[in-house]
Amino acid sequence: MKIRILLLSLSVSFISNGQNYKFGKVSKEELMEKISPLDSSASAAYLYKYRRTHIEYRQGQGFYIETDVHQRIKIYTKEGFGYATKSINLHVSNNENEEVVGLKAYTYNLDDDKIVETKLEKDGVFETQESKYRNQQKFTMPNLKEGSVIEFKYTINSPFYWNVENFEFQHAIPVKELYAVFETPEYFNFKINPKGFLRVTPRQERGSGKILFSDKVRGGGGMSGAGLSGPTITTYTNTSVDFVKYSTYYTFKDVPALKDEPFVNNIDNYRSAVKYELSYTSFPQSPFKYYSTTWEDVVKTIYDSSAFGNELEKTGYFEDEVDALVASVSNPMEKAALIYHFVKSKVKWNRYYGKYTDDGVKKAYQTKTGNVAEINLMLTAMLRYVGLNANPVLISTRNNGIPLFPTLDGYNYVIAAIESPEGVILLDATNEYGTPNVLPLRTLNWEGRIVREDKSSSTINLYPKQKSQDKLTMMVNLTSVGGLEGSIRSIKTNHHAMTYRKRYLETDHDQYLEDLENKYGGMEIEEFSVKNENDLSKPVMESYKFSIESQADVIDDKIYFSPLFFLRSKENPFKLEKREFPIDFSYPSSIKYMVIVNLPEGYKVESIPEPAAMVLPENLGGFKYNLEARGTNIQIIVDTEINEAIISPIYYDALKAYFSKLVEKESEQIVLTKV
Template identity: 65%
Template sequence: MKITAFLLSICFCTSMFAQNFSFGKVSKEELEEKFNPLDSSANATYLYKYRRTYMEYRQEEGFSLVTEIQERIKIYSQEGFDYATKEISLHKQNNDEEEVNSLKGYTYNLVNGKEEETKLEKEGIFNTEKSKYINETKFTMPNIKEGSVIEYKYKIVSPFYWNVDDFEFQHDIPVKNVEALFEVPEYFNFKPVSKGFIPMNPIHEAKRGVIRFTGKERGQMSQTEFYSSELIYTNNTTKFMLSNIPALKDEPYVNNIENYRSAIKYELSYTNFPDSPLKYFSTTWEDVVKTIYDSSNFGKELDADRYYNDDIDALIATVSEPIKKVALIYNHVKSKIKWNGYYGKFTDEGVKRAYLINEGNVAEINLMLTSMLRYAGLSANPVLVSTRQNGIPLFPTIDGYNYVISAIELPEGTMLLDATSNYGEPNILPLRTLNWEGRIIRKDKSSSTINLYPKDISKNSSTMLVNLSGSGNLDGNVRTIKTSYQAMKYREDYIGTDKDNFLEKLENRYSGMEISDFEVKNDTDVSKPVMESFKFTLESQADIIGDKMYFSPLFFLKTKESPFKLEKREFPVDFGYPLNNRYMVTVNLPEGYKVESIPEPFALGLPDNLGSYKYNIIERGSTIQLIVEAEINQPVISSLYYDALKAYFSKIIELEGGQIVLTKV
């Protein structure tokens, strides 16, 4: 077995280096390829990805981070045309910003058996400002056709040498060959953190590096003398050579597919420059917490209170109960300070400025909230969070957190608050923050992890009364009550949208439905459940064959397909929160018909009390009553239970497809 593996690895290396990946050397075989031999469903493939990231020293400016990129992509079909557009995000801060240079690109096509190339011109390159923190360089390759091969290369120069973009090896399309290098002088210690399921097998080397200094000084007889010197150092290099990486395909109920994309993240742990003491950044959680808390844009903002103390004194003057104080202060911040849409664990303009102009980023709003709660005598502390979009920080990290919320430790338990959410409540955080664990930081700079996922079940209860006609049409009314996260999601979708468009989408969800008397109650009162009600008509909801009628008693509410179709799943199933869906359907049967048969009641359960499903149907003369209750008891279910979960949903679809049979009297 070892000999076979060794021979295979030799064959791969020989094959990879036999190919010419030099820029512009696209082969006829690459142009003729009709599909990816290992994934015929792929609409495009990375034929080759090259990245080299290294430090460059400039005498007047110090170290900068340089990243060289070359990518060659084969496009098989029109669905793959999207990969001909590249968007490069460039960070900026204060007066420093990243820049792209040396950008070149070509599109290659096979025309009458001959290779034809089209150059990327300047007119196809666009530079835009996406936000005050991000610029973007975007380009679209010209003359794209089915069968095209595109190739481009560019260089990113960054003054932020500590901020190394992730080395991503896996993408939404397959990757045939990857070559990646990370070179860093001995003065910097970067901590690598890998994610995903592809073996990396890095190759480590140490090479000699030289920094040259030149200058001039006034010497004897006031003459200018020029001098030069050299500093020899060790350049530590890590190299990755990978091949035939499968596409990473998104699946339902994944909190963020980026968490499972095979990649390496490098975070600066410490620096050790000549004649200088070691400077630690993120070696331990204590280092991380100290670095963040000691920042003037974090810890000092918690201590400031003069800008709000008169307002808070007046607000809680007659209140002694802690829970009432929390509610008053929380609602005060929500109503006074509008979230500007920016994330961050550090303030931008500062809490005082945010309070004055009634607008701020996440840190300004939630650090202000924490400060006010402390001022009111409550045990409140900030909680560092990594949003779903940002990934999961598994090791000590500063960059791994991009958000902050507030926590109050009460005798009844810990209460989590986020005042950026218009429709949130205590312990009802925005879905973007429900990402495993946060890190609570106390005044003494100690820290500990805290579970961000809710424990209480979010409920959706629907009552439907319908009349089934002899022609198989329905008319009736529906009343739905939503609580907790299901209520918050409804409010986010409903409030602030055009009501006609909202109603149209609802009708389209149940094809052919006509809705009238639509009403929503408690949409802006987050302390109460959302209540939605409407009347409807819907045609052709039963099949009539001879003197018999067939229909599913759940009608348009039945589960039509399982979200879990893959044979295997390596990712956890993330529902976000525990949930309960209950439907009570009463069907008035058409005159002239009687029940011939109805489905049997049934119940299902997931292992370890992870979920349950109950289906109970009763015939009451000319009326059928159905009660269905489905419950998921854990917000996140391990992939170890995937087979059971997949079978569970498949069985639900099968059983909900069971039909009532009516026959004419």
């Protein structure tokens, strides 16, 4: 098997054999441990994590994949109780499903220096249907306390031998010891794709295996020479086939926790893990069958599927309505806009992802509901029908990770793209509040792959270039007791507008106002108004009047306050000394505050903060901070920009300093004194 090893920065030593990890052999030392020796801040830790995944042959059913799991976890604090709930995802497809067998689980506690074990009973195990593709079995360990050790083991039997769940070596809590093995007969060749920051150095062995077959043969029962029927005789013939078995072993000790950080796309992208993907099969007396080895293979396989490429060829179900829709329009982009809005209003998303259709585009059109593929392949077909150069774009959503290697499983979503001399326009008709090139956040995940009719493909950047703007104007009267009365007006564009519309339009309006008042600490709002909430071609505008108390400190004859009041940035989101992950802001943005403060009668300005400006390297962003006292009022303008959706970690120190300076400036106070 071919192995690609990433250039990684952290080495992990091999497991020692001193500790007894036989199931049920929990020690007093483990129960008495108060903090993790690997990480004193850890709420829990894996003491032992075992997994063996192996492909077997079952007579009458064929090959299947079996995964044996054994985990022992130490719970240090209440914050670690979540690790005592285990959810096992089970795939379902074509009337076949995965199942959990042999579940055994215990919670161990110390009571008067004695180890007390509590068994997980059957009534503590639940199975639910999460979707038509996935069931879930869940259990929560009983009698949980701070200091408990929990232990469970089970086996997953799966008919989907080509679908190997990722081997994960790193988690949000430390791992004391880990042992994993993958075993496969010679008939299956898997690509091994590692990722993460741990050095993955597997050990491989070649061994032998045997498949046993038992054939039942019935004989006798005919007429004997004496004219009597003889007995029926059943005989069994056993045969066997020898094969070469390949085993890959992974052993780790003292694996550090992988801790999430602000503005990380998906922390799972950086988790140390290995993904296995079936490359080809080679059975005796059968030709090689290839699955995926290059991006060209992947694209061809997807496009040739009847649930993808064939769906793009179907037009009869929409032709009459689309012809009528664009009959009076000649401009291609105007046609595109009409079709885009038509599909969004015609077919609602059923919340299922997928690069393949389930029931097909025609049925989705008729029932007015469909999955991602049905809606966006339908959109692509309509755009092509009216003469536009439209093609589907395969995407891996944020929660699905980044496909670093050619893989069929890497893509789980599809959108539409129009290629024109002016550039590429990306469209997702599942996104009710989206506009051209304003995709939902779930799809903003590095690069997609545009697939053309000739089955060629190329990558395309999914992140927008145009900034999302948020301009807020606040005019307030500051009272002599430190309260504010005034008005706010904000204008939002692109992703800022999309996010606002989703939050506002999908929330009860009374609840929305209550949440807004609570956000700013007891604000009272009146004359609330929103414009263009349903007109996606225009910026969304929000305005209201408000009053709020305790926004300034009144001490003797002086008043102290931050110029931005409740709008100011209160803390730097970047606190770590160093960072290895890219900083993902999702999209470029510009936020501008303009605040005019009318002073209370009888007060004048004693001091105001100095203006400031800061620019990030490579024009990645910057801020400007200006104040000006004008007799009875003060004008404050704060303008911040992040010009790139993704910023490399090599600029982390500069970005950390940028936010530190911004927080510092916005915290500086204006001082008023009585005249």
